[in-house]
Amino acid sequence: MTTSRPGRATLATIAQAAGVSIATVSKVVNGRDDVSPGTRAMVEELLRRHYYTGRGGTRQPTVEVVFAGPLAAYSNEVLEGVLRAAAEPPGVAVMLSKGRTGIDTGAGAPVTPTSWALGVAKAGRSAVISVSNEMTVEDATALAGANVPLVVIDPLTPAGADVTSVGATNYAGGISAAEHLLSLGHTRVAYLGGDLEAGCNQARWQGFRSTLETAGHPVRDDLVLHETFRYAAGVAAGGALLDRQHPPTAVFAGSDEIAVGLIEACRRRGVRVPEDLSVVGFDDTQLAEFCSPPLTVVRQPLREMGRVALRTALRLAAGASVDSHHVELATSLVVRASTAAPRQR
Incomplete structure (x- = not known):
């Protein structure tokens, strides 16, 4: 005994099953509004029942x-x-x-x-x-x-x-990070950013830098590092900042991943956050809430x-x-x- 698969449903198939014209089925398929609600509901149910996909399959973009x-x-x-x-x-x-x-x-x-x-x-x-x-x-x-x-x-x-x-608004985000740290009393701060050429990284750094300079506390060159936006960069470059002869009291990290990596570098050295070092991230991903302590961030609506x-x-x-x-x-x-x-x- 052999079985055959039913052919692909066509407009004519649906029209015959619904007892309406092919033109009416076409109007329903194309979203036209000149079909009565009852007829539309019946045709749509038959389209689903017959797995109608049209000539070229779905038209979904x-x-x-x-x-x-x-x-x-x-x-x-x-x-x-x-x-x-x-x-x-x-x-x-x-x-x-x-x-x-x-x-x-x-x-x-x-x-x-x-x-x-x-x-x-x-x-x-x-x-x-x-x-x-x-x-x-x-x-x-x-x-x-x-x-x-x-x-x-x-x-x-x-x-x-x-x-x-x-x-x-990355530039404005850099400003808000600087203003927050200044309001807490930090003046020896660092920036640990992502890719140097990345436009978003440059905007965050420039907003942060200009605010501190205006307040009379420019960021020292040896406390500015541009790596990548990844966790590993936070661990390695963050450790380099902590090992400076005069380490910062606060760091603005260019991403949440960098910030969490920096906190791990602190843990390995016995540096307490925020008692010994304040950390601000950028993004507000789930990492910011899950890390210990929960991370202060500049939130961008990702x-x-x-x-x-x-x-x-x-x-x-x-x-x-x-x-x-x-x-x-x-x-x-x-x-x-x-x-x-x-x-x-």
Whole structure:
């Protein structure tokens, strides 16, 4: 005995089952509002029952989210925001990749910005969102040539003046960190930042530096280090700061991961936080609440940044314009237990 799989449902299949015209089913599929509620409900139920997917499968838009390196606390928060926005009606499919991976550019062919962009377009991606990735001008140009919109979140390097980006008020965040430490009485402070060329890192450092200089307490050159935004950098570079002949009484770290790594360096040396050293992080990921002591941070709305990036990408994919090529969401200071007045020595 042989069995055969039923053929893919068509508009005609659904129309016959519903006892309506093909035109009516087409209106329901395309979201037209000139169909009575009762007929619409019946047709939609039959579409689900027959697993109707249309001629080319789902018409759901698909966005490629590109990360650099391993996912971390920061990128997980951004991704959560993207996914939450993608789940909102009418729904968006999200594909994840690291750099120029996950797209077929041809067997054995070298991956270039052009071949990657063409692969993205052929894969049916509606847009690309880059998260703290080294998206180059060549990448952005190639995507534009392939008619694939690009939105960059916290670009490490500028991808071109016309590229739409989403970030936070990093300069203002640096100011608020400095003002908080000054209000506690700290004057010998350090900055332990991320990648030197990263625009967000430079903005945080410049806001922090300028505020302390204006207050008459410039940061000493030997108390400024730019590494990466990772935990390991906080452990190693943080240890170097602590081992100085005249260590700081407070450190502003360029990310939560750096700050938590610095706290670990303190633990290994018997330095107490905040009694011996105050620490301020930047991001306000789950790490900030889970570490001991809970971390004072400059909070940037990472999930909202992901949501705004997705909605902006969809607007560009639909051919709509955006009010600005760069959107900055406000940062805010969240005071927890990792900062206190300096101990008198």
